[in-house]
Amino acid sequence: MAEAQALLQGLELVWARGYRDVVVEVDCAELIQSLDDEDRRSFLPILSDIRHMKVIGWRISLERVRRECNAQADYLAKLGARSPGVDYSFLDKPPLEVETLFMRDSLLAYTKIYYQVILFDKLYVQMTNMLFFIFSLCLVASNTSNRVDGMRHTLKTDLELERQLKLINKTPIKIIHTKSGQIIDCIDIRNQPAFDHPLLQNHKLQRKPSFKSITGKNIINNSISKPEFGLGKNHCPTGTIPIRRTTKDDLIRGKSVVDYHDMRPSSLDVHHAQVVQKPISGISYHGVRGTNSIYNPRVNKNQSSLSHMWVQNGSEDDMNAISVGWQVSPYLYGDDRTYLFTFWTSSHNSKKTGCYNVLCQGFIQIDKEVYIGGVIDRTSVYGGPQFEMTVSLSQDNITKNWWVIINDKNIGYFPAVLFSNLNSASLLGWGGKTTTPHGTPSPPMGSGQFPDDNFSHACYFKHISYQDESSEHYTPSDFMIRTFTDKPNCFGAKYYGDQEGEDKHSLIFGGPGGECGN
Incomplete structure (x- = not known):
């Protein structure tokens, strides 16, 4: 009819x-x-x-x-x-x-x-x-x-x-409105979105890693300040975890920028300045660590600039990787502030999965105060106060889960079952990355300044280390490291390895961007 x-x-x-x-x-x-x-x-x-x-x-x-x-x-x-x-x-x-x-x-x-x-x-x-x-x-x-x-x-x-919004935005036990304008839902830790992933239907929650985290040291003790992120005293109740409420626009933006991080999208110019730890015969990598200064580089709507550390295994067609750090991406977050982020990708039967933060099921949140995708309110100033965070991405040698640890807090983990080929990493690294539409000037990276041997001028990772299968952390020797910058006219990276002084096993990186070329 x-x-x-x-x-x-x-x-x-x-x-x-x-x-x-x-x-x-x-x-x-x-x-x-x-x-x-x-x-x-x-x-x-x-x-x-x-x-x-x-x-x-x-x-x-x-x-x-x-x-x-x-x-x-x-x-x-x-x-x-x-x-x-x-x-x-x-x-x-x-x-x-x-x-x-x-x-x-x-x-x-x-x-x-x-x-x-x-x-x-x-x-x-x-x-x-x-x-x-x-x-x-x-x-x-x-x-x-x-x-x-x-x-x-x-x-x-x-x-x-x-359907995806219903899976992500669970019924909250408590709702928190942050001073940065975010809505945070406190969700029962056993009912968080990750458990809707098909591979996690029978997953046993791991509330803490089986290894002990190590405490970081500050290089510039008289000028270091802690950044402000997380919920502070107004945290979620015991037994619940904070999840940033997701909107439909968040999902749409998140899906469209997954390729920004990964790897070689033809519509974008992607630039790197980084220190990579090379594959070494007889050594398997099970974690990465470093203390990262936090900045807020100026970025336009369709650009992004980030600082991260990562672990990676597999070929380009079978890439398995996890990345943790800070990011400025107006398209992804809706504004030009600095955010704490994670990114993961895996391949199962030639099908690629993964996402930023919690825009898909995967990351399991444990901490009730600090949450992935949160605003970092205070950032470093060139030549002035430095705000930093110590980050570890460490594999549990019993469960094989990959834990995200920030300033000695166990934030949560990526379950091992999410990955088809990440029982260990063949490559890991520290540094920065920018993206911009093809043929347009690149945004700044880090502080926007080239490395000049002054840790209050350019963005840094201090006291970097890697973790082997014993869960012990080791500093990389010079022969294990490769410094890479794809556009030296726009960005730079410098590693301070086996040397005396406070700067050893640290790196500085970044640059002003601009007309970098393809």
Whole structure:
């Protein structure tokens, strides 16, 4: 029936346009009765499709009105029927005839005046606080298969995003509004999003690593300050963990920038300045550590700049990697502040998985105060106060899980089962990376200054070390290290290895960026 087709297509359209509070008024009693009739729903699949649309996670009310109450829909349906070849049209305001009908109804105390946008042939009127549907018995079906297919593709994508949001945004036990403007949900530690991952259905929660973390040392003791991130005293209750609330926009942005980190997207220019620990025969890498100064480089909307340490194994087609550090990425986070971040990627049966922070299931949060994806409020100043954090990415030699430890806090871990080829790492490193749209100037990296032997000028990692299979930490000798900068005219990196003094086994890196070339 034409009414059922119009109702389904109208629901699909407004869902795709983002409306979630909808009233549908129909003057066809038979249609409403059919939706409640199981036998008819099996006989007409379109009725089952409508029923499904009603329960997908929005507020929708389907109401019957008398035909004489539906004069506006009747007029618009006839207007649509007189427009051959037009699937549907948007009107900035109601036609004069419809305004007259609304005015008549209001004068008769018959209905309230609704206004703003009218869609005919699949008809709706957008209200000030809700969406008001008008459907008519005399809608004329038209050949709209291509447009409907496009809407259904959009709907499918939208439904998948809604499904993922429900998995990520669990029912909170407590809600915290941070001074940086984030909404943090305190979730039962056993009900956090990671456990919805298919590979973690029977995962046993590990509340602390089986190894003991080591305490870091500061190089410039008289000018070092701790950065402000995490919830502080206003942390989540015992037995719960903080998860930054995710929006649909966060998911969309997160999916589109995964390739920024990974590896070689053709639409971006990616630049590195880093110190890499080379594969050494007889040594397997099971962790990486260092104390990183934190900056807030100036970055445009579609650019990013970060400082990180990472572990990596496998070829380009079978890449398994974890990265931890700080990042400025307006596209990913919605602003130009500095954020604590993680990134992971793996390949299972040639299918690549992974994401930033907790935009997908994977990372298991343990700490109730410091959370991944949080704002770092205070950052270093060139030649002035330095704010730093000591970060370890260490594999538990019993469970094989990869733990993220920041300033001696066990923040959480990446379960070993997530990775197809990361029982140990063949490569690890420290340094910076920038991304910018192809052919555009690169943003700064680190402090925006080239290394000049002054640790208060350029971004640094101090007292770097690697972890072997015994869980012991060792400083890398000069022969184990390779310094790499892809654009020396824009960035630099320098390693201070086997030497005397406080700077040994440390590196400084960064630069102003600019016109770096491809």
